[in-house]
Amino acid sequence: MQGDTKHLSPYVYFDERLCIGCYHSVRVCPTRAIRIRNQKPLHFHEHCIGCGECIRVCPTGAMRAVTSELTALEKDHISVALVSPVLYSQFPGIMPEDVLNALRRMGFQHAADMSYFLEMFQCAADEFIARNRISHQAPWPLISPVCPVVVRLIAFQYPSLLPHILPIMRPVALMAREVIRRIIARYGVTKEAITLYYINPCPTKMSPERLTFHHEQPCIDKVLGINDVYPELFGLLEKMQKGDRPDLPPDQFSYGVTGHSLIWGMSGGEIAGMKSERTLAVSGLKETIAYLEKIEMGLFQDLDYIEFRTCPEGCVGGTLTGIDKYLSKNFIQKAMLNMGLKKRVCQDEILCLYDEGGFQAKSSLAKLAQRFAAQKKPLSIRELSEIDNILEKIKGTDCSACGAPDCKTFAEDLVRGKASMEDCLFMKKAQ
Amino acid sequence: MSSLKKIFPVNKKDFIHAGEASIYVKNLLKSLQIDPKIIRRASICGYEGEMNVIMHGGEGSLFLEINPDKVTLDISDNGPGIENIELAMKQGYSTASERYRELGFGAGMGLPNMKNNSDEFAIESEKGKGTRVQMVFYTGGGGHAG
Ligand SMILES: Nc1ncnc2c1ncn2[C@@H]1O[C@H](COP(=O)(O)OP(=O)(O)O)[C@@H](O)[C@H]1O
Ligand SMILES: [Mg+2]
Numbered sequence: 001m002q003g004d005t006k007h008l009s010p011y012v013y014f015d016e017r018l019c020i021g022c023y024h025s026v027r028v029c030p031t032r033a034i035r036i037r038n039q040k041p042l043h044f045h046e047h048c049i050g051c052g053e054c055i056r057v058c059p060t061g062a063m064r065a066v067t068s069e070l071t072a073l074e075k076d077h078i079s080v081a082l083v084s085p086v087l088y089s090q091f092p093g094i095m096p097e098d099v100l101n102a103l104r105r106m107g108f109q110h111a112a113d114m115s116y117f118l119e120m121f122q123c124a125a126d127e128f129i130a131r132n133r134i135s136h137q138a139p140w141p142l143i144s145p146v147c148p149v150v151v152r153l154i155a156f157q158y159p160s161l162l163p164h165i166l167p168i169m170r171p172v173a174l175m176a177r178e179v180i181r182r183i184i185a186r187y188g189v190t191k192e193a194i195t196l197y198y199i200n201p202c203p204t205k206m207s208p209e210r211l212t213f214h215h216e217q218p219c220i221d222k223v224l225g226i227n228d229v230y231p232e233l234f235g236l237l238e239k240m241q242k243g244d245r246p247d248l249p250p251d252q253f254s255y256g257v258t259g260h261s262l263i264w265g266m267s268g269g270e271i272a273g274m275k276s277e278r279t280l281a282v283s284g285l286k287e288t289i290a291y292l293e294k295i296e297m298g299l300f301q302d303l304d305y306i307e308f309r310t311c312p313e314g315c316v317g318g319t320l321t322g323i324d325k326y327l328s329k330n331f332i333q334k335a336m337l338n339m340g341l342k343k344r345v346c347q348d349e350i351l352c353l354y355d356e357g358g359f360q361a362k363s364s365l366a367k368l369a370q371r372f373a374a375q376k377k378p379l380s381i382r383e384l385s386e387i388d389n390i391l392e393k394i395k396g397t398d399c400s401a402c403g404a405p406d407c408k409t410f411a412e413d414l415v416r417g418k419a420s421m422e423d424c425l426f427m428k429k430a431q
Numbered sequence: 432m433s434s435l436k437k438i439f440p441v442n443k444k445d446f447i448h449a450g451e452a453s454i455y456v457k458n459l460l461k462s463l464q465i466d467p468k469i470i471r472r473a474s475i476c477g478y479e480g481e482m483n484v485i486m487h488g489g490e491g492s493l494f495l496e497i498n499p500d501k502v503t504l505d506i507s508d509n510g511p512g513i514e515n516i517e518l519a520m521k522q523g524y525s526t527a528s529e530r531y532r533e534l535g536f537g538a539g540m541g542l543p544n545m546k547n548n549s550d551e552f553a554i555e556s557e558k559g560k561g562t563r564v565q566m567v568f569y570t571g572g573g574g575h576a577g
Contacts, residue, residue, distance in 0.1 A: 080527070112540060159467075160467045253507045293450075293454045293457070294450060294454075296457065296471070297450070297453060297457060297471075297474040297475055298452070298471065298474070298475040298478070299450075299478070302535070376464075378463055378464035379434045379462045380433070380463070380464065381435050381497055381499065382433040384435050384459060384462065384463065384497070385435045387434065388437070390493070394506060
């Protein structure tokens, strides 16, 4: 890493030399973790939930995602690529199997396809819903555990909704567990000899200790953004199109991509493969927040399950993709027509595993929520009145010139002693 | 003694802004860090009250007062009023039209829920004049409310 680049949070690198002190990131941050002071950003990194919005809007590239760098794959390790289905949609017109083969040409011993585990997850989710509709134990609606930004947003801003998160292991964790099991069985090695790379479009799933934030044992060793591998894959796939096809034996981890797995990358793709009909798919950060606010007020209890994705249009709109989300969507919709929506999991097997506790997520979200809560100092009634009075005075235009995302945040900073009235342009003019 | 008073306009048929006042109230209570269970009860009541003004009422408002020991919600409107309050308070009683029911409203649980979720509940209404619902939630005065 270059000299002046620093870890802003577990999810974001910040390069001060590239920063021009603009307000773009200040305004989009959902946890209001950024201010501008003396033309330089001030980051409350402990408030970062890794949504990637700042990375998306930064005009100079000063904010970047933290990913494991794709250095030469370690020779003495068995390197396995765990592939998010979004990767296939980055290469319109190319068969998913070819994408997996190209990854193996890049040097991964195996490239594992996630389709089967998505089906497993959906089946287990349906089972949990059905059982709890009878036992009345879970609060409604249940919330999908899949999007890591959503679960962290809940831990940060809506801790009372933590019990709504479906306590089923996420597909990537189910996948990692199975891949490790089969590699150990096949090669007779220990877990230490295996390196699992997760290739996905999201800046928030990075590194094992961060993975524990949402639900499961850390199984994944390294995480790569799709954009980290995109250029090389693109080149290899072009060669393959021209007939330069290596003679690769079939990979035991290619489960056969179905329409169900392709559609997973789009908003609505998760619930499309579920039996429950009282479901809803919501995508986008603002939209997600609006819904969480209402669930917290007791609304939507007649729904079973809500799939949330904070990225627009779902994971195809992730921060670390290779192509535009609408192009991916278009490809997915066309490819689905050819592939169909067949399912392969055996329901009885899933139920057995379910009853053995094989899907139970060990969540560390409650701990995370406590950590977040510890950073939030409560305001008193007097301070809340003061905030109101200040807002009355400055007549909020939310211009951000003070360096805060909006007037309300500025007023709160002021009351907390973290800003001064002179920072407000409106008050300066009035004087 | 410190107290915070705030008033939010709520108007009939304004479905676009439905729930905004209650969300605002909820977030104020959250920044005071009072018991989440009380926040949940108060925001459910605020929302039901808001929806009643929007669906059945007229021009109105949600008035909030936060004191160290209690939170008061006072929701009133100058709409058509309620002819038979006792009937309106019954679970499942609703005059909402089919159209509202298709949107998921009009289960007739609003007023009963408000009564059940508040520590003090009062409703007054006069036909042709309007309706007023007052609810109090005791917060115990602990924590940082003071
Ligand atoms: N603000 C109001 N103005 C006029 N009528 C009201 C008002 N609030 C409630 N009502 C009447 O009381 C009935 C019961 O209210 P509620 O229990 O909230 O059920 P719902 O709103 O689902 O109909 C309503 O259908 C309506 O006839
Ligand atoms: Mg009602």
